[in-house]
Structures are given as structure tokens and as C-alpha cells.
Amino acid sequence: MLIDERVFTDKSEGRKDTGWTRNTSPETEAAINSSTLTVLEAPLLNASGQVPLHNRFRPLFTLTLLQNDDALKIISKGFEAKSALLKHELAYCVEQMNNTNALPILQAVLANEKEDLMVCDEAAEALGAISATSSKEVLERYLNDPERVVRETCEIALAKINWDHLEEGQKHWGALEDVSEENIAKLRNALNNKCLPVFDRYRPMFSLRNTGSAAAVDALASGFNDDSALTKHKIAFVFGQLLSTHSVPALLQVLQNSQESDMVRHDAVEALGGIVTLEMKRPDAVRIVRESCQVAIDIWEENSDQFQYANGLDSGAASEQVVGG
Incomplete structure (x- = not known):
């Protein structure tokens, strides 16, 4: 996903709502x-x-x-x-x-x-x-x-x-997660157990996502050592849902690895973008952090000043500009 304004429930893993806001009346x-x-x-x-x-x-x-x-x-x-x-x-x-x-x-x-x-x-x-x-x-x-x-x-x-x-x-559906250190370690082991069917490794991935603690983030990040691009892509996607600053070092390492799969780096970029945007909007954010996020986005954005993607009916949103392909 490209934007952080997500509220649709992603039923592919029975996850909690983390999607776009349905703001059409x-x-x-x-x-x-x-x-x-x-x-x-x-x-x-x-x-x-x-x-x-x-x-x-x-x-x-x-x-x-x-x-x-x-x-x-x-x-x-x-x-x-x-x-x-x-x-x-x-x-x-x-x-x-x-x-x-x-x-x-x-x-x-x-x-x-x-x-x-x-x-x-x-x-x-x-x-x-x-x-x-x-x-x-x-x-x-x-x-x-x-x-x-x-x-x-x-x-x-x-x-x-x-x-x-x-x-x-x-x-x-809707079951509460066990957030104990013992269970997080158990989920981490299952996530990294290559002897298990892929689906049985994904279930602990989303349990860790639902837990959301720093320990859970570390457990998820351990999965970036897997040889499956699909698994790593999904972990990066999950980090894009969590929007935890604790995941930034792991995401940056993925992004900076030029040998990594395109789709894994794609989700790492989007997760980092979502984290930066969230930190910038936090009312309790330390001023230097908030301002640094604003500067980083401004540098990246350069010539565009529109962030709201689901605004196709707004005046001028569908305006056309010259571009390649």
C-alpha cells in the first residue's frame, strides 16, 4: 500500500483495522x-x-x-x-x-x-x-x-x-494475543521455522503484529534474514501497518540492500514513509523530530504539495500534467 490513511480491514490475515479512512458521506x-x-x-x-x-x-x-x-x-x-x-x-x-x-x-x-x-x-x-x-x-x-x-x-x-x-x-477472529515474553519468543521461533508450511509461519507473523511491542517488532525483524522474498515483503508490509519507530533500523537496512527483492524494498519504503508521516503529525512529538520529518518529506517531495491520495473528486485533483508513461 502506498498511503498511511488505511482503514479497510485486511481479511487476508484476520487483522485489526489499519486501512484508509472511509471519509465519503x-x-x-x-x-x-x-x-x-x-x-x-x-x-x-x-x-x-x-x-x-x-x-x-x-x-x-x-x-x-x-x-x-x-x-x-x-x-x-x-x-x-x-x-x-x-x-x-x-x-x-x-x-x-x-x-x-x-x-x-x-x-x-x-x-x-x-x-x-x-x-x-x-x-x-x-x-x-x-x-x-x-x-x-x-x-x-x-x-x-x-x-x-x-x-x-x-x-x-x-x-x-x-x-x-x-x-x-x-x-x-478477534481473539486477544498473549503478550508475554515467553509467547513472543515462541512466535518468533515459529516465524523463522522453515520446516513449517508457509501459512503456519504467517499466523505468528500477524500475532506479533497484533501484539505490537518493541519485543514483537524485534521478533518480526528477525524474519528479514529469511531467503523468501515473499516472507520479507509481508514483514515490511506489517511494519507499515504498525508504524513503529522501533522498526526503522531494520527497514533502513532492507532499503539499503541493493541485492534485496524489489517488492521487499517497495514495502520497506512505504513503511518508512508512513512512520515519518505519523511522527510529523503527532501532537506530542518532540519539536526537532517533527521538524526533521517535515524537512525530510519536503526534500523527498520536492515539486508536489499534495499528500491526500483518496481525493479524486476534489477540484483540481484530476488535473493533468506532462509526464513520461
Whole structure:
């Protein structure tokens, strides 16, 4: 995910709400009509060929908040884009909509052998998150895929669907985590146990995420020594949910490793960006920390002064500027 304003519950791991704020009122949604959707569709799909990439994300997140089939149809057209990053976010947003009408779209993305692995990974994960039993047959086809990321994600998605439909899995929702040092050590060992099925290593990952203590963050960071890009990518994503400053050293180490997988570094960047943004907004933040964050963001941002991505209906949000691709 690219932004820290997330409030959708990510059902792929039964996690607590950590997503975008759904700030569209019922009155606003009632006023959405075909012409308004067209206003959002044009910049998302870069109809003019002149829309900067970051300006394509804003209408995407706005459409996602609408949570309807018309918005889903527009989002699905975006998979023809060249940007792997954009298509990754498209798949993530489709997942958050939790609409079974998205299943054929996600299945087509997964089946595209020319698609970027990061996009295929997100499509498979979305199938698991929506958790329709009809997706099991599709996911099973890729359990022996030559690409490790694809087969591991499909294995997890299948296990997650099976888990969701078991009584044990349904009872797990909302269960309180054991925050004792002994349990954190146990979860850390399970996370790093390569003899366990991938799904059984992911469950302790999200238990540690829900615990959220410094010890839990250290336990999660130990997983960056794994040889699975998928596992490390998910740990970085989890750090983006926790937004704990305690995770910064581990994330920086990942980011600075030029040999690391692109999708792992991608999530590390986003987690760091979320932490910086949160620290800058904290009313009790030490002034020098807050001001340092502001300066860092200003240096990084350089020519853009817009941070709110889910504002595709705001005046000027869909304005087009010259950009490459």
C-alpha cells in the first residue's frame, strides 16, 4: 500500500483495522453518477497520456472507497497499464473492496505469464483475502509454479481460504494475543521455522503484529534474514501497518540492500514513509523530530504539495500534467 490513511480491514490475515479512512458521506456517495465516474476514470487510465503516475493513484483510492461494481469495472481496466506499481495497487484495492465480482479479474491477472511477479503475488493474495471457495481450483494450478513467489502466495491463499471456513478459523477472529515474553519468543521461533508450511509461519507473523511491542517488532525483524522474498515483503508490509519507530533500523537496512527483492524494498519504503508521516503529525512529538520529518518529506517531495491520495473528486485533483508513461 502506498498511503498511511488505511482503514479497510485486511481479511487476508484476520487483522485489526489499519486501512484508509472511509471519509465519503452517504450523501456524497448518493451523488455519484456516471459523469462523476468518468471524471475519475480518465486520470486513472491516463486517457490523455499526460497524467503523472501519482495523480493516477488519487482516483484509484477514491474509486475504492465507493465500494460498488461500477467502480470495480473502472479499476479493472487499469490492469492494461505499464506500471507494475500501479497494477500492484489496483490488485490491492480490488482486494479491499471484497467483491466476489472481482474474482475473474484477479484470476486473469494471475494467469498472465507476462505480468510482473509483484502484481501476480497481489492478485493471488487478493483471491485468498476474498476467501471464496470457488477460487481454490484456480489457486491449486499454481502450487507448482516455477516462480517461488507465485507458488508460495497461492499456497498461503489456499490455506487461508480453508482456514476461514473451519470453525477454528472463525473463532480466531478477534481473539486477544498473549503478550508475554515467553509467547513472543515462541512466535518468533515459529516465524523463522522453515520446516513449517508457509501459512503456519504467517499466523505468528500477524500475532506479533497484533501484539505490537518493541519485543514483537524485534521478533518480526528477525524474519528479514529469511531467503523468501515473499516472507520479507509481508514483514515490511506489517511494519507499515504498525508504524513503529522501533522498526526503522531494520527497514533502513532492507532499503539499503541493493541485492534485496524489489517488492521487499517497495514495502520497506512505504513503511518508512508512513512512520515519518505519523511522527510529523503527532501532537506530542518532540519539536526537532517533527521538524526533521517535515524537512525530510519536503526534500523527498520536492515539486508536489499534495499528500491526500483518496481525493479524486476534489477540484483540481484530476488535473493533468506532462509526464513520461
